Each structure stands twice: as C-alpha cells, then as structure tokens.
Amino acid sequence: MAATLDKLLKEGCSQHYDEETNRQILVVNLFSLVGISLTLSLGIVALVGKNYPLAFSLLTASFLFIVSRKIQSIFSNSVGRLLAMYLLTGCLMALMSFLVVTGGRANTGPLWIYIVPPVAMFFGGFRRGLGVMAGFTLLIVILLFFPDDYLLLTHYSYEFKTRLIYSFLTVTFLSAFYEYSRQKTYETAKELSRQFKQQALHDPLTHLPNRRGIQQQIEQELSRMTRHGRPISIVIVDVDHFKNINDTYGHDNGDVVLTKISEIFRKWIRRQDSVGRWGGEEFIFVLPETPETNGKLLADKVRSALEGTFINIQGNDIQVTASFGVCEINKEITLDRALRQADKALYQAKKEGRNCVVAANACDD
Template identity: 35%
Template sequence: MLYLVVTGGAEGTGPIWIFIVSPVTYSIRGLKRGTSDIFIFLLAIMLGFYCADMFNIYEYKPAQFPYRIVFSFIIVALLTGFYEQSREKYSNKIIALSQRNERLATIDPLTELPNRRHAMHKLSEFKKEHAYKGIPFVLLLADVDNFKKINDKYGHNFGDEALIHLANIFKKNIPQNAVASRWGGEEFLIAIPNVSVTEGVNVADKIHDSLKKAAVSLRTNTVNLTISIGVVQSEENRSIDLDIKHADQQLYKAKEQGKNRTCSA
C-alpha cells in the first residue's frame, strides 16, 4: 500500500487501495489492536504522500487529492471502528449468554453442585478410564434422613438451607479429583476415582463427623442433619446404571438399619 501511495500506481489510482485496509485490519486484529495498527498505517500513508511530493516521485493532480484521500480514509476507518465495536459488544453478549446457559445445563442452581446430567457425563469418563486404564472408582449415594419432616416442621426455606449446607460439607470432605452432584431432591451422588471401597467409607465417615460438628441454622432454628450413605465400587463389566443400582441397595440397607450410617459392598 505504501508503495502504491509513493509511486501513484496506475495513473494515480494506487492510493484508492488503502480503503480496504481498515475493514480487513479490524476483522483480523480486533478493535484495540486494529485501531493501533490503522493509526500507524495512517501515519505511514501521510509520510508516503509527503515523500512522493518532496522527492518528485509522483505528482498528484489536483494537489488536494492526497488530503482528500487521507480524510476519506479517516472517515472510513472511524465508521469501520464503530461497527467493530458494536460487533464485539454483541459477540461478548452472545458468549456470556452461552456460558450462562452452559452453566445452567450442568450446575444445580441451589447447591451449585454438578447436576445429574453432568454427573452422568463424568461417570461415563470414569467408566472409560476403568475399561481402558484399569482405574476403578467408588460411588457414594447419600440421602438426607427425615428430610420431609424437616421441610414440614421448619419450612422449605430451611430445607433449601439444609441442602446448601450439606453441599458445602461434601465439598470440604471429598478428594479433589472426586465429583459430588445433586442426584435429585435430597439425594446426592459422589464419585471418587482410583480408590477402594474402604477409602470410600472413610470419606463417608468424614462427612458424618462434619455433620455432627456443624448444625444447620436459619433464624431461630438449628438442626443437626444426618444422612444415610451407600458405598460400592464400580465393576469393569457392569453398566453405570447397575453400579448406581447397587449403591442404592446399600443406601436402602443403611435406612433399614436405623439411618445416619454407611453401608458398603
């Protein structure tokens, strides 16, 4: 472009090509970098016109032609910049909306734990690692004891606070590579990769101990939650649904034996 400006191109029409620079630059470089690039380019073009005249390389006619080209380029660059600003603003809104929708699709809004859909996706990944790498995982299926009575006695707001409290207990007591999810209602599923059933039971015991030490409080009401937990280890040739079914059987056994306990297989 600078060469066309200095030499005039074909019959002085070379500078006309500079008008494609601003839309192309903004589309490639974005608003901030594009603006700085176009500013530098504009200075170079003005220098090119100056050199063409100073060193008699090319004589533009009329003499006002270079000024008109420069002012026209500035106007086109400004309009293109305003368009790019609007495009980026709209694009950022679309990205933010997409991220929000993605979060809503995978996170339970009350407890901020992964929801059932996301948990199944992670379980599929764990199952593949079990099949191809021989890395098993342990499932902990937990259910809040007497949750309906808590809701009926203290209200649904207290029940929601209890579930949030329980979710925070899970986050503090499970390994970093584990996934705790809200499975449905007052039921939660925790998947821990590369551990034994014994280690899974130890995690369950830590959760029980934490619930004993930390009560749920809302206004004047305070309750120590208890949960029943079923623990099983995945089997390579068993489906995820069957793994969960076996965990549910252990959970049912814990309920039958008096609740507030862990049963494992």
C-alpha cells in the same frame, strides 16, 4: 463450482474450533483468494503493458498471498493462523504503499488503500487492528506529505492528498466502530451461552452440579478410567427424615438445610472428588481412582462431619444425618449397575437404622 468455492473458503475450519477461530480462517481464505485473483490478473495486465515494476510488485504480492494460505493450512494452529494474518496484512500494506508511491495505473493506485481498514480489523480485532491502522495511516501521511514529494514517484494535488486522508480516516473509524460492536456482541453472546450452560448443568438451590451435570462428570471419569484402569467409587447419599425437617420448619428452611448440607459435603470431600445433587434430598459423590473400601472410608468421614455439624434454623441448632450407599465402577461393573447397587446399599443403610454407610459388596443379595 459453488462446492469447490465453498471447499476453498472453508479449508482449515473445524467443528473443534470456536466460532471466532473459524471466522478468522474463513476471512484469511477469502481474502487470500480475492487477493490472488486480483493481484495475479492486474499483474499480468501490467506485464503485458510493460509496466515492469508494477507487474513485479503485483505478482510478488500474489505469490505471498498463496504462501500465507499455505502457511495457514500447513500449521493448523494459532501460530500458523497469526503468521498467515500478519503476512497478508503486511503484504497488503506494502502493496498499498507501493501504489501510493508510484500512483499505479493512471494515478488511481491510492484508491485501493480503502481495503486496508476492514482487513486490518477483521484480522487483528479491534485493538490490534487499531494499532496497525495507526501505523499504516502514519506511513501514508509521511509518503504523501513529505516535503517536495520526495518520497513519491508521481504527483498528486494537495486537495487530492488531503481528501484521500480524510476519507481514509472516515473509513478507518467506521471499520473500527463496526469491529468494536461486533466483538462486544460476540462476547455478550458467548457469556450468555456460558450462563445458559451453567444453568443447564447446575442446581439453582445448592449451586452443585445437577443430575445432568454430574452425569457428564462421570462420563469424563469413565473415559479416564478406561485409559488408566483404576476404579471409581460412587456414593449415593440420602438425608435422613428430611420430611420431618420440612414439616417442622417449613419448606423454605428445608431449602436452607439442603444448602448447608451441600456446603458440608463440598468441604469434606477431597479436591479430586465431585459432589452433585442427584434429586430432591439425594446427593451423589464421584470419587475418581478410589476403590470401594476407600470410598466407604471417605463416606464415613463425611457422614461423621455432617452428624457433628449443627445447623441453625430459626434459632434452633438442629442435627442432620444422612445414609450412604457406596459402589465401585470398574471393568466388570458398569455405571448403570454401580448406580443400582449403590441405591441398594443406601436402602440397606436406611434399613440398618440410618446415619451409616453401607458398601455394595457388603450388601445382602
């Protein structure tokens, strides 16, 4: 029983949707289930009591609740969800107006209108919910206070009508306030989670993707490569004699140099390429759809840009160079192997005197 109820409530929810979307689906399911049970049972009671207009309205509402549930499960997208929500809210408001006009059973019909504010806020969120509530309140006020009870099929005392509207406005205000706070808390939590994610995947000094961040980007490029088959090149870069810079100008200025280098790299790689901080004074480029020969050409362009840019530290223009190891990832060469080979090529570039680019296929075995 509990498992069936859980299944009915979560129908249409998915781990691919964000929390807010799943919440909306759940609320539509919950509301339509409660709506179906209530309107169906009250409709049958009205039918047995030969109150045919009430029975007809309740059973029609019950049918529309079923339809909205079906719409949501058939069109499992945002349009389907929105349609289901509009249908549920519209149907609920029509039913409530009917109960106000006729009085329902023993004039207790208006007591049900308090359901509308929380439902409108749940479905529409703060802004849209407030708009819906303004329209609905206006409609109820017109129905209740039209001169000579012209729009009513029953009679309510003036005191009853005014208290009904006051208490209804209070519930509306509280529901709107609750929804506003809930929405704000959700947005703050979302923003915090975005910031944590950003921090976890980025290097705080250079703001480049860190090792984990760039590994994620490589994974994405790898799945793209599996589809179209074009190779990726990776380039591992190590700043030359960086220890000297630290020793001469201090660690803080060393950090400034690393930041400037990352800016130069970002400027000189192509729009489709990525650069990350691989660790310490090492960087990595990921060059999608690039064979090793082209990767080597690009690395050489960046190398010469770095060599030609003087970095000002404590009034001194210093020249910084780096060594580059390039390797291609393709169907035969896996990522791990490519990383090892790029490292080997980098080592060779250091051996060859630094400030140069070596491709893995030109490496000594």
